[in-house]
Amino acid sequence: xxxxxxxxxxxxxxxxxxxxxxxxxxxxxxxxxxxxxxxxxxxxxxxxxxxxxxxxxxxxxxxxxxxxxxxxxxxxxxxxxxxxxxxxxxxxxxxxxxxxxxxxxxxxxxxxxxxxxxxxxxxxxxxxxxxxxxxxxxxxxxxxxxxxxxxxxxxxxxxxxxxxxxxxxxxxxxxxxxxxxxxxxxxxxxxxxxxxxxxxxxxxxxxxxxxxxxxxxxxxxxxxxxx
Amino acid sequence: xxxxxxxxxxxxxxxxxxxxxxxxxxxxxxxxxxxxxxxxxxxxxxxxxxxxxxxxxxxxxxxxxxxxxxxxxxxxxxxxxxxxxxxxxxxxxxxxxxxxxxxxxxxxxxxxxxxxxxxxxxxxxxxxxxxxxxxxxxxxxxxxxxxxxxxxxxxxxxxxxxxxxxxxxxxxxxxxxxxxxxxxxxxxxxxxxxxxxxxxxxxxxxxxxxxxxxxxxxxxxxxxxxx
DNA sequence: ATCCAACCATAACGATGTTATGCCTAAGAA
DNA sequence: TTCTTAGGCATAACATCGTTATGGTTGGAT
Numbered sequence: 001x002x003x004x005x006x007x008x009x010x011x012x013x014x015x016x017x018x019x020x021x022x023x024x025x026x027x028x029x030x031x032x033x034x035x036x037x038x039x040x041x042x043x044x045x046x047x048x049x050x051x052x053x054x055x056x057x058x059x060x061x062x063x064x065x066x067x068x069x070x071x072x073x074x075x076x077x078x079x080x081x082x083x084x085x086x087x088x089x090x091x092x093x094x095x096x097x098x099x100x101x102x103x104x105x106x107x108x109x110x111x112x113x114x115x116x117x118x119x120x121x122x123x124x125x126x127x128x129x130x131x132x133x134x135x136x137x138x139x140x141x142x143x144x145x146x147x148x149x150x151x152x153x154x155x156x157x158x159x160x161x162x163x164x165x166x167x168x169x170x171x172x173x174x175x176x177x178x179x180x181x182x183x184x185x186x187x188x189x190x191x192x193x194x195x196x197x198x199x200x201x202x203x204x205x206x207x208x209x210x211x212x213x214x215x216x217x218x219x220x221x222x223x224x225x226x227x
Numbered sequence: 228x229x230x231x232x233x234x235x236x237x238x239x240x241x242x243x244x245x246x247x248x249x250x251x252x253x254x255x256x257x258x259x260x261x262x263x264x265x266x267x268x269x270x271x272x273x274x275x276x277x278x279x280x281x282x283x284x285x286x287x288x289x290x291x292x293x294x295x296x297x298x299x300x301x302x303x304x305x306x307x308x309x310x311x312x313x314x315x316x317x318x319x320x321x322x323x324x325x326x327x328x329x330x331x332x333x334x335x336x337x338x339x340x341x342x343x344x345x346x347x348x349x350x351x352x353x354x355x356x357x358x359x360x361x362x363x364x365x366x367x368x369x370x371x372x373x374x375x376x377x378x379x380x381x382x383x384x385x386x387x388x389x390x391x392x393x394x395x396x397x398x399x400x401x402x403x404x405x406x407x408x409x410x411x412x413x414x415x416x417x418x419x420x421x422x423x424x425x426x427x428x429x430x431x432x433x434x435x436x437x438x439x440x441x442x443x444x445x446x447x448x449x450x451x452x453x454x
Numbered sequence: 455a456t457c458c459a460a461c462c463a464t465a466a467c468g469a470t471g472t473t474a475t476g477c478c479t480a481a482g483a484a
Numbered sequence: 485t486t487c488t489t490a491g492g493c494a495t496a497a498c499a500t501c502g503t504t505a506t507g508g509t510t511g512g513a514t
Contacts (some may be wrong), residue, residue: 015461015462036500036501036502037501037502037503038500038501038502046462046463047462047463047464048462048463048502048503049461049462049463049464049504050461050462051502052462052503052504053460053461053462054461057502057503058502058503112405112409160424164420164421164424165424167406167412167420167421168399168403168421168424168425168428170402170406171399171400171402171403171406171421171425172395172398172399172402172403172425173398173402174402174405174406175397175398175399175400175401175402175403175404175405176395176398176399176402177402178339178401178402178405179339179394179397179398179401182339185394193391193394194391194394194395194398197387197391197392197395197432198395198398198399200432201395201428201429201431201432201433202428202429202432204428204431204432205424205427205428205429205431205432206428242492242493263469263470263471264470264471264472265469265470265471273492273493273494274493274494274495275471275472275493275494276473276492276493276494276495277492277493278471279472279473280491280492280493281492284471284472285471285472455514456513456514457512457513457514458511458512458513458514459510459511459512459513460509460510460511460512461508461509461510461511462507462508462509462510463506463507463508463509464505464506464507464508465504465505465506466503466504466505466506467502467503467504467505468501468502468503468504469500469501469502469503470499470500470501470502471498471499471500471501472497472498472499472500473496473497473498473499474495474496474497474498475494475495475496475497476493476494476495477492477493477494477495478491478492478493478494479490479491479492479493480489480490480491480492481488481489481490481491482487482488482489482490483486483487483488483489484485484486484487484488
């Protein structure tokens with residue numbers, strides 16, 4: 001049937017961005033299984049061919065979703081305010097990391113390659129070794145953590161290499177977030193019971209004074225408040 | 228066509244176990260995308276109907292794979308020898324955890340719900356909150372960690388709750404293992420550079436003496452040797 | 455006015471999980 | 485031994501998925 005309004009800019013965004021936005025929205029709402037070409041085409045009012053003209057296929061579309069996810073993630077990490085106390089900054093960064101991941105659980109899982117629609121690896125061309133090799137967007141986010149860790153190490157007697165220490169801290173929070181997203185912690189307040197104690201131990205492990213780190217954790221924990 | 232040998236026990240296992248074994252083998256060899264009903268049927272020399280007769284569908288089959296994975300995982304953790312030094316035991320347990328996960332990366336990822344064929348959640352009926360709620364097989368494996376952590380805490384001045392401390396340590400090693408499986412650490416020796424330092428920090432965080440924990444890590448790291 | 459190249463709607467193809475149908479074998483009862 | 489019965493599986497079809505082939509439409513350049 002002929003369209004009634006041939007020139008109808010539903011949004012001012014170009015079709016490619018509209019597809020990407022709709023894909024991220026579908027992923028967040030229905031999980032990876034909702035990322036289907038036909039459903040996506042219906043969402044933006046076009047046909048499945050648009051996916052192939054603008055992305056080349058579902059695989060490359062998922063790659064672009066991952067890239068956009070890392071960009072948003074990096075921006076969120078940048079927005080965390082930095083103060084005079086490196087230990088407090090480290091804990092605050094960890095909390096923001098967890099908040100962002102739990103606000104976008106499906107996107108977070110897709111970013112780290114732990115899930116992908118259709119079982120096929122989403123971003124084969126940008127590889128999963130994001131920090132080590134490709135994907136500059138991932139490196140930018142990781143660099144923020146390295147910077148904060150460097151300040152903690154320089155303020156104390158520890159001599160560990162900052163990048164190595166940052167990788168350890170990243171491992172810990174990554175595992176914590178995935179377990180919380182998967183529901184392994186049930187109804188417990190994971191931040192109070194697990195994340196802040198874990199962050200405190202790691203901060204002390206890279207040279208922070210134990211009583212100082214504990215005080216920072218208490219302050220940050222209290223600052224969260226109850227909704 | 229009529230079968231030449233109607234009574235041909237290819238293996239002495241019943242069809243259900245043969246399907247489960249073949250499924251785990253397919254998963255390990257080809258990843259989640261290789262877990263297909265037709266391929267599985269061809270592997271055991273039957274038709275896709277066998278999957279529905281014995282499991283009810285691919286979803287329940289994946290659930291059984293997860294259960295079998297947790298059983299094997301728990302057995303592996305049990306086999307780690309325990310000595311007089313709780314800190315050494317904790318680090319050894321962490322190393323065995325990592326070894327087993329890296330020997331069965333696809334199974335490990337499926338167990339923790341971080342991947343699933345066809346994008347649909349594999350084990351909806353046994354839920355992912357394995358430790359908190361269902362799946363006794365997962366609880367058994369987690370209990371091993373709690374036991375070792377309890378010994379470390381009781382030997383030192385720390386008063387943290389063992390289950391909470393164990394969850395933190397589990398988070399850390401889980402995140403480390405997933406990042407290593409995904410290739411984020413490149414060609415580095417992750418055990419030396421990340422896992423042992425991480426384990427040392429956490430052991431100290433739950434009350435181990437810093438120099439003692441460092442010595443245990445050096446001994447265990449040296450004991451790995453080069454192949 | 456004409457042409458062209460990009461874009462996309464339609465329809466078909468291969469492959470997937472699933473289901474309907476019926477045969478066929480093995481075990482138990484007469 | 486023969487008949488009955490119930491479970492197990494082979495076959496084939498169906499719905500849905502990603503993908504591709506084809507051709508029409510549209511907006512701008514010449």
